Amino acid sequence: MVNGLPLMTEDYVSQPVWVVTLPDHDATEHLARIVAEELRSGDLVTLSGGLGAGKTTFARALVRALAGDPELEVPSPTFTLMQVYDGLKFPIVHADFYRLSGSDELVELGWEETTENAVALVEWPERAEDALKEEHLDIRLDLAPGGGRIATLAGFGPFEARLMRLKAFQNLVARCGWTGAARLPMQSDASVIRSYERLVKPDGSTALLMISPPRPVGPPVRRGKPYTTIAKLAETVHAFVAMDKGLRALGFSAPAIYGEDLDAGLLLIEDLGSEPFVDANGPIPDRYAEATRLLVRLHGMNLPQVLPVADGYEHPIPPYDLEAMLIEVELLADWYVPHIIGNLLSGSARAEFVNLWTETLGEILAGPTTWVLRDYHSPNLIWLPEREGLARVGLIDFQDAVLGSPAYDVASLLQDARVTVPADLELRLIGLYARERRAADPYFDVASFARAYAIMGAQRATKILGIFARLDRRDAKPHYLRHLPRIETYLMRNLAHPALSRLKVWYETYLPRLIPLDDHPSQ
Numbered sequence: 001m002v003n004g005l006p007l008m009t010e011d012y013v014s015q016p017v018w019v020v021t022l023p024d025h026d027a028t029e030h031l032a033r034i035v036a037e038e039l040r041s042g043d044l045v046t047l048s049g050g051l052g053a054g055k056t057t058f059a060r061a062l063v064r065a066l067a068g069d070p071e072l073e074v075p076s077p078t079f080t081l082m083q084v085y086d087g088l089k090f091p092i093v094h095a096d097f098y099r100l101s102g103s104d105e106l107v108e109l110g111w112e113e114t115t116e117n118a119v120a121l122v123e124w125p126e127r128a129e130d131a132l133k134e135e136h137l138d139i140r141l142d143l144a145p146g147g148g149r150i151a152t153l154a155g156f157g158p159f160e161a162r163l164m165r166l167k168a169f170q171n172l173v174a175r176c177g178w179t180g181a182a183r184l185p186m187q188s189d190a191s192v193i194r195s196y197e198r199l200v201k202p203d204g205s206t207a208l209l210m211i212s213p214p215r216p217v218g219p220p221v222r223r224g225k226p227y228t229t230i231a232k233l234a235e236t237v238h239a240f241v242a243m244d245k246g247l248r249a250l251g252f253s254a255p256a257i258y259g260e261d262l263d264a265g266l267l268l269i270e271d272l273g274s275e276p277f278v279d280a281n282g283p284i285p286d287r288y289a290e291a292t293r294l295l296v297r298l299h300g301m302n303l304p305q306v307l308p309v310a311d312g313y314e315h316p317i318p319p320y321d322l323e324a325m326l327i328e329v330e331l332l333a334d335w336y337v338p339h340i341i342g343n344l345l346s347g348s349a350r351a352e353f354v355n356l357w358t359e360t361l362g363e364i365l366a367g368p369t370t371w372v373l374r375d376y377h378s379p380n381l382i383w384l385p386e387r388e389g390l391a392r393v394g395l396i397d398f399q400d401a402v403l404g405s406p407a408y409d410v411a412s413l414l415q416d417a418r419v420t421v422p423a424d425l426e427l428r429l430i431g432l433y434a435r436e437r438r439a440a441d442p443y444f445d446v447a448s449f450a451r452a453y454a455i456m457g458a459q460r461a462t463k464i465l466g467i468f469a470r471l472d473r474r475d476a477k478p479h480y481l482r483h484l485p486r487i488e489t490y491l492m493r494n495l496a497h498p499a500l501s502r503l504k505v506w507y508e509t510y511l512p513r514l515i516p517l518d519d520h521p522s523q
Contacts, residue, residue, distance in 0.1 A: 016160060018167040023148040028054045028141075031151055032061035035137070037183050038166050039066065039119045041090040043159075044133055046125035049141035054149045058141060059094060059121055066092050066119060077123075082109060084118070091118035098124040103131030135159050165213065168264035173199070176259035176268050178207060198271065206271040207258060212237045212399075213265035222327065230327045232318040232402050237265045240399035242307035242315030243373075244269075250301065252294065253384055253394045262310065272394040275383040278419050285425060287383050287393075291376075291413055292429045294390045296436040299370045299406040320372055320404030322361055329357050329459055331466025339469040340513065349510055356503050357459070363499075364405050364455055367448065372404040376412045378419055407452035408460065415457050415490040417464050417483055423493070454497035461491035488514050 022028045039045070045062070049055050060074040068088040077083040077096040085092040093115050100106070106128055125132060135157030144150050155163030173179050181199040186208075193216075197209040215235045218226035228235060241262070247254040255270035277287045306316045318324075333345050333353060345353070375397045382394030410433055414426045430453065437444040464487050468480040492514055495504040507514055 016154075016164055018153040018163060020151045020153070021144065021148065022054070022141075022151055025054075025057060028057045028149060028151075029061035032058050033065045034166070034170065035139070035153075036062055036065035038162060041117050041119065042115075044115070044120045044122065044136035046132065046136055046138045047121060047123050047141070048125065048138070050143070053141040053143055055123055055141055058139070058151075059123065062121060063092055063094055082111075082114065084114065087119065093118045093120045095120065096123045097127035100124075100127045103128040106131050133157075137163060161213070165211070165264055165266065168261045168266055169209070172259050172261050172266055172268055178258075178268065181207075183209070199268070208255070208269050208271050210237070210240070210267040210269055211265065212240065212267070222323075227327060230323055232320065232324045232400070234399040237262060237267060237399070238309045238313060238315050239401070240267065242309045243317075243371075243398045243401050245309075246304070246307045246371075247395060247398070250298070251391065252298075253387060253391045254398070255394075255396065260310075262313075272382045272384060272396065275385065277378045277381045277383060282419055283378070283416070283421050283425060284383075287381075288413065288421075288425070288429060289432060290390060291381055291393050292410070292433050293436065294393045295376070295406070295409055295413070296433055296440070297390060299437065300440045301370075303371050305403060317371065317401060317403050319369075320402035320408070322358065322365060324402070325361055325364075325459055326354060326357060328463040328466075330354065331470065332462045334466060335469040335473060336465040337511070339473065340511065345510065353506055353510075356506055360455055360500065360503060361459070364407075364452060367405055367452055369403045370406045372402050372406075372408045373398040374400045374402060374408070374412070376409040377416045405452050405456050407449060407456040411453055411457035411460055415461065415493075417468075417487055420486050451497065451499045454494045454499055458491055458494035458500055458503065461487050461494060465491070 020031055022031060035045070047055055047059060056076060063074045063085055064070050064072045066087045067085050072085070074085075074094070075083065077094050078098060081097075081099065082093055082095045085094070095111075106112075111131070122132065125138075136155075137159050138154045138156065140152045140154075142150050142152070153163060155161070170179075173181065178199055178201065181201045184198045184200060186196040186198055194210070194212045196211065199207045199209055214237075215228055215233070218228055221227050222230060227233075234240065237260075241257065241260060244254045244257060248256070253272070255272055257267055257269050259268040260266065277284055277291065306314050309315050330350075330353075333350050337343075337345055373395070380395070380397040382396065384392045384394045410430070414421055414429055430450075434444075434446045434449060437449070438446060465484060468483055468487070471477040471480045491507075494500060495507060
């Protein structure tokens with residue numbers, strides 16, 4: 001049910017479809033506004049149906065929604081063939097192909113150039129079907145036997161998944177009482193598959209829509225397994241749901257889940273706000289201290305290794321094993337080294353790198369384990385001043401959690417990749433963590449933790465140098481490069497620990513630009 005409109009699914013030219021019953025004019029316009037929220041630059045929508053089926057009503061409402069002008073004059077383009085409008089985000093091309101004798105005429109109209117960065121809405125598409133691209137949304141409007149109309153929506157090419165996700169979203173918000181809320185896109189993170197939207201009701205209340213479809217299976221990179229499987233990255237939204245429920249059961253402020261569609265990878269979750277852990281001067285010390293204390297509390301607990309997701313589903317938290325940590329540090333060789341020196345390492349240099357890390361990580365694998373949230377740093381921490389104690393630390397982005405060293409998340413927080421944590425603040429908060437762990441457990445080994453902190457900090461910095469170089473070169477996100485000097489500084493700080501002395505020699509040999517001048521022997 002969407003705004004009182006019953007939904008059903010049936011076959012449509014062998015495509016999964018979304019069939020919507022439209023009892024009146026308002027329902028037709030409402031569906032057009034729903035579709036408009038999904039469209040983006042370059043999209044094609046084809047519209048068909050008999051006389052009186054509501055094509056004009058739907059087309060006018062869609063154009064007005066995309067233009068952000070409910071009073072915009074939208075005449076039929078039957079005689080002009082194309083009408084172009086300025087949209088809020090991109091141009092809108094409304095076309096009627098009824099008078100075309102074939103697709104050749106579209107070349108004379110400049111169709112490809114006009115629609116390249118626009119949303120194109122085409123009536124009578126069958127008149128030039130062979131000239132239209134495969135990826136599109138088709139909407140057919142028909143008169144219903146008892147009155148009203150029926151809209152049949154089918155997605156072709158990649159639009160099929162988009163349409164099914166839109167349908168799942170409408171069903172989800174209807175179940176949860178969020179129908180009619182405005183959808184506001186939010187800035188994306190480094191993920192290439194996950195995104196968020198803020199939903200805003202007319203009364204001002206908000207929630208977040210997490211869009212996390214199942215991760216596509218990548219190419220095999222080692223022993224027939226893709227990178228994501230080896231690195232223990234979440235492949236479905238189940239991991240987020242399980243960790244969310246697990247953290248909330250322990251009293252921590254992970255967002256409440258209002259509703260979910262696990263198959264579609266959609267979650268409607270609590271909006272924890274945007275109060276940061278940093279300001280113009282960098283980390284806010286008191287807030288970082290509370291985030292450190294949260295880790296003290298978490299790491300002192302006996303934690304389950306398997307968490308419930310839903311009826312019939314459980315999520316075993318994967319181990320942060322040697323294979324996972326090695327393939328992460330090898331990102332430095334795959335992406336950062338070519339970025340810095342312009343070519344790949346020799347086979348012997350890479351083998352030495354892997355062997356040294358294998359030896360170094362041995363003591364981590366033999367040490368204590370806990371839940372490692374893995375992305376425990378300022379972008380994923382939200383300050384909740386209206387709550388008390390550790391509940392003031394809001395947690396998000398923990399779907400890639402693993403079972404590993406307690407030192408990893410401490411290093412993730414205190415060697416923040418996005419903001420510089422001054423060395424004195426880092427040292428002070430490491431001391432806070434060690435003292436409070438020791439106070440709760442007299443057997444807590446401070447020296448062993450310090451070694452683990454340096455090793456995990458170096459492993460994480462090495463990995464992130466590779467990831468940020470990859471985000472630039474593979475994903476066209478060059479803004480991550482500005483963080484490299486900070487992460488290089490963290491890495492050298494960690495490599496100064498005696499536990500990493502042999503690895504430090506490797507970095508000095510093959511990446512000498514990382515070593516400050518005063519660290520080199522006198523000439």
